[in-house]
Amino acid sequence: MAGSALRRLMAEYKQLTINPPEGIIAGPVNEENFFEWEALITGPEGTCFEGGIFPAKLIFPPDYPLSPPKMQFICEMFHPNIYADGRVCISILHAPGDDPMGYESSAERWSPVQSVEKILLSVVSMLAEPNDESGANVDAAKMWREDREQFNKIAEQLVRKTLGLPPP
Amino acid sequence: MPVALVDRLPLPNLKVYTAGSVLLLSVAVFHAVSVTSDPNWRAHTSLQRQKVMAGEGDADVVKVMQEVRTSSLNMSTNGTRNLTEQFVEVMTFMMQEPLCMWTVINIAYCGLALFGFVVQRLVFGRLRVAEAQRVKDKLWNFVFYKFIFVFGVLNVQYMDEVLLWCTWFTLLGFLHLLAQLCKDRFEYLSSSPNTWWWAHARLLGLLCFIQVACCCLLAGAVLAGLPATRDTFAFMAAECALVVVGALHVAARYVLQAASVDAAEPLAYYTHLCFDSVALGVELAHVVHMVVYSNMLVSMASLVLLMQLRHLLHALQARLRRHRLYTALASHMSRNYPMASKEEVEKNQDNCAICWEPMKEARKLPCSHLFHNSCLCQWVQQDASCPTCRRALDAGAGAGAGAGAQGAAAGAGAGALRLLDDGPPPPPPRHPGQLFHFDACAHVAVWGAPPPDAGRRHMESDRLALLYLSRRSRYVSWLPSFSVEVTRVRMEPLAGSQIDAMVRQVQAMFPQYGAGVLAAELAHTRSAALTIDNILEGRLPPPPPPTPAPTPPGLYTPLQQLLTVHSGRSEWSQGESLLKNKTPTCIVFTRMPNV
Ligand SMILES: [Zn+2]
Numbered sequence: 196m197a198g199s200a201l202r203r204l205m206a207e208y209k210q211l212t213i214n215p216p217e218g219i220i221a222g223p224v225n226e227e228n229f230f231e232w233e234a235l236i237t238g239p240e241g242t243c244f245e246g247g248i249f250p251a252k253l254i255f256p257p258d259y260p261l262s263p264p265k266m267q268f269i270c271e272m273f274h275p276n277i278y279a280d281g282r283v284c285i286s287i288l289h290a291p292g293d294d295p296m297g298y299e300s301s302a303e304r305w306s307p308v309q310s311v312e313k314i315l316l317s318v319v320s321m322l323a324e325p326n327d328e329s330g331a332n333v334d335a336a337k338m339w340r341e342d343r344e345q346f347n348k349i350a351e352q353l354v355r356k357t358l359g360l361p362p363p
Numbered sequence: 364m365p366v367a368l369v370d371r372l373p374l375p376n377l378k379v380y381t382a383g384s385v386l387l388l389s390v391a392v393f394h395a396v397s398v399t400s401d402p403n404w405r406a407h408t409s410l411q412r413q414k415v416m417a418g419e420g421d422a423d424v425v426k427v428m429q430e431v432r433t434s435s436l437n438m439s440t441n442g443t444r445n446l447t448e449q450f451v452e453v454m455t456f457m458m459q460e461p462l463c464m465w466t467v468i469n470i471a472y473c474g475l476a477l478f479g480f481v482v483q484r485l486v487f488g489r490l491r492v493a494e495a496q497r498v499k500d501k502l503w504n505f506v507f508y509k510f511i512f513v514f515g516v517l518n519v520q521y522m523d524e525v526l527l528w529c530t531w532f533t534l535l536g537f538l539h540l541l542a543q544l545c546k547d548r549f550e551y552l553s554s555s556p557n558t559w560w561w562a563h564a565r566l567l568g569l570l571c572f573i574q575v576a577c578c579c580l581l582a583g584a585v586l587a588g589l590p591a592t593r594d595t596f597a598f599m600a601a602e603c604a605l606v607v608v609g610a611l612h613v614a615a616r617y618v619l620q621a622a623s624v625d626a627a628e629p630l631a632y633y634t635h636l637c638f639d640s641v642a643l644g645v646e647l648a649h650v651v652h653m654v655v656y657s658n659m660l661v662s663m664a665s666l667v668l669l670m671q672l673r674h675l676l677h678a679l680q681a682r683l684r685r686h687r688l689y690t691a692l693a694s695h696m697s698r699n700y701p702m703a704s705k706e707e708v709e710k711n712q713d714n715c716a717i718c719w720e721p722m723k724e725a726r727k728l729p730c731s732h733l734f735h736n737s738c739l740c741q742w743v744q745q746d747a748s749c750p751t752c753r754r755a756l757d758a759g760a761g762a763g764a765g766a767g768a769q770g771a772a773a774g775a776g777a778g779a780l781r782l783l784d785d786g787p788p789p790p791p792p793r794h795p796g797q798l799f800h801f802d803a804c805a806h807v808a809v810w811g812a813p814p815p816d817a818g819r820r821h822m823e824s825d826r827l828a829l830l831y832l833s834r835r836s837r838y839v840s841w842l843p844s845f846s847v848e849v850t851r852v853r854m855e856p857l858a859g860s861q862i863d864a865m866v867r868q869v870q871a872m873f874p875q876y877g878a879g880v881l882a883a884e885l886a887h888t889r890s891a892a893l894t895i896d897n898i899l900e901g902r903l904p905p906p907p908p909p910t911p912a913p914t915p916p917g918l919y920t921p922l923q924q925l926l927t928v929h930s931g932r933s934e935w936s937q938g939e940s941l942l943k944n945k946t947p948t949c950i951v952f953t954r955m956p957n958v
């Protein structure tokens with residue numbers, strides 16, 4: 196029921212504003228519609244994405260938290276676990292019955308105890324440590340494995356792009 | 364169907380329509396006034412009237428005519444003619460003249476449209492796109508079915524009867540649409556964070572208005588229908604009852620929400636069950652009555668009626684099945700997961716992990732994690748594991764206890780299978796509400812645990828397919844599941860031009876996909892909407908290599924197609940071997956109602 200979804204989302208928003216995790220800002224796009232959020236994720240330090248600010252949007256289903264939200268970066272990304280259209284491929288965003296690749300155990304998948312904060316933290320750690328086994332972006336996975344230097348170069352360009360800087 | 368056709372008709376907007384109607388009316392009134400003020404006409408009509416009244420012979424006619432003429436001449440020249448008299452004359456003239464009468468009817472419709480506009484402005488403000496679309500669909504469906512009813516079932520012959528029925532259905536349809544709008548708006552309001560109390564107050568006011576108006580219509584039915592025939596009265600009363608039940612249902616939801624009764628609680632569940640079954644029952648009786656009454660041979664009308672009957676029966680069946688599943692789930696929960704004792708709840712400081720709200724009473728899982736009863740109930744339908752520690756909930760725990768529930772569910776599952784075997788899946792639910800699952804899950808059979816392509820099986824209609832897909836991932840894994848080979852129905856291949864058009868449509872949204880892949884995918888799904896959904900859900904693999912192997916669609920199973928597209932890429936070898944192990948079967952699971 197949407198009422199409980201709404202209460203839960205409001206509680207999460209409150210918690211995120213009172214006690215924001217480092218490097219993450221998230222909230223509803225407008226206060227009229229709590230089922231669509233925007234998040235800003237800063238690239239984790241010590242990685243090739245360091246310094247970048249990556250915007251993403253989250254769409255929540257009416258039966259949240261029983262079903263996971265959908266998350267999509269709205270800036271250009273080049274990462275083994277992010278599809279070309281920006282959708283994020285991490286296991287906690289997959290519904291329990293849903294297993295597109297066939298090798299996730301159900302323990303890694305969505306459960307109502309997860310939250311926006313946990314999703315965003317997982318995305319940060321995904322940025323830091325790509326999982327090249329699930330190939331959402333095959334080219335990126337290949338480059339990550341075989342030509343790290345080139346990968347870092349592309350990542351740096353993306354970081355500059357998100358900050359509005361001209362390419363070096 | 365008819366909706367799609369009518370949708371393309373250019374309808375004038377309200378302003379133009381009102382202006383046109385008023386113009387027409389004024390022309391008609393002008394015409395009427397000019398005709399009625401003509402002494403000749405007055406004499407003529409008075410003469411006719413007298414003739415009819417007296418039925419006299421021709422001898423006096425000339426005399427009477429002259430009398431009337433002089434009197435009317437006197438009146439008009441003296442300017443003493445009574446205004447009301449003139450008005451009555453104009454009105455009678457307009458009622459007799461067909462063209463004038465149509466303009467009057469038109470202005471009545473225009474007035475209703477304006478009234479509807481005012482109500483919409485007052486109560487709803489700007490309509491959301493979804494609401495407007497729903498109202499439009501509903502309107503055309505209503506018009507279509509009532510047309511069938513008037514001309515197919517009642518077989519009305521005379522113009523005045525047609526007009527009476529038109530008036531009746533116009534008023535009824537108007538209330539119907541308002542009730543639909545109320546329902547949609549209530550769902551929207553209950554899911555938006557800061558709604559003002561007056562938004563609710565206005566909605567409740569409108570609901571009351573609908574009820575009162577329906578009672579008036581019912582009174583009209585008693586006055587007009589009962590003297591005619593009992594059948595007519597029954598038809599009219601059933602229509603009224605449907606609107607009343609719909610409006611009452613929304614009101615009941617308000618009450619439930621105000622009392623903050625959770626949707627999973629028995630009280631709410633049985634309220635919804637009650638309303639749903641009453642509405643379905645009345646509608647079913649109504650359609651059966653129509654079929655019996657018309658007693659017709661095979662005609663378009665009977666075909667439509669039978670289709671509607673079938674739809675209603677399926678809906679009723681699905682509703683009953685959901686009820687069985689609900690009771691099965693409830694008994695399973697109460698037998699296997701006891702309510703936590705008071706001390707346990709007090710000792711537990713945490714909120715419910717599902718809704719993040721404090722617990723006054725809770726259910727305890729074998730792993731001793733506590734949750735609200737309703738929260739747990741909803742989660743268990745999706746996944747039989749503890750949300751917190753992910754420990755699988757074993758169905759066999761209480762061997763005897765679970766058996767009853769499983770038996771019931773198995774029966775329902777078998778029913779679902781039969782449905783699938785019989786042919787097309789049941790029609791979409793009558794109220795595909797997004798917020799109340801009680802409305803949304805008339806379907807119990809879902810395509811579960813898909814191999815990568817299972818979701819892309821072709822279906823009869825896009826909407827249905829989407830509905831199935833969206834529910835695909837939910838099932839109760841502790842209930843027996845059925846794995847069935849679904850024999851693939853061979854469908855006529857789509858024409859190349861159709862596919863090309865759809866490819867362009869999809870490519871406009873996802874330029875990164877090549878035309879070849881999309882064509883193959885579309886040949887398979889046969890629908891652009893389904894393909895887009897597949898892409899969004901990630902079932903269609905990311906953009907292929909520049910030269911996809913050209914494979915004639917239809918020769919390969921979709922799985923093979925998928926593999927062909929990716930052959931020659933080392934990255935996919937792992938996935939490929941995984942995919943190969945899965946035979947392209949369709950697994951049908953039973954799904955618990957989303958309570
Ligand atoms: Zn709860």
Ligand SMILES: [Zn+2]
Nearest residue numbers: 730732749752
């Ligand atoms: Zn547990």
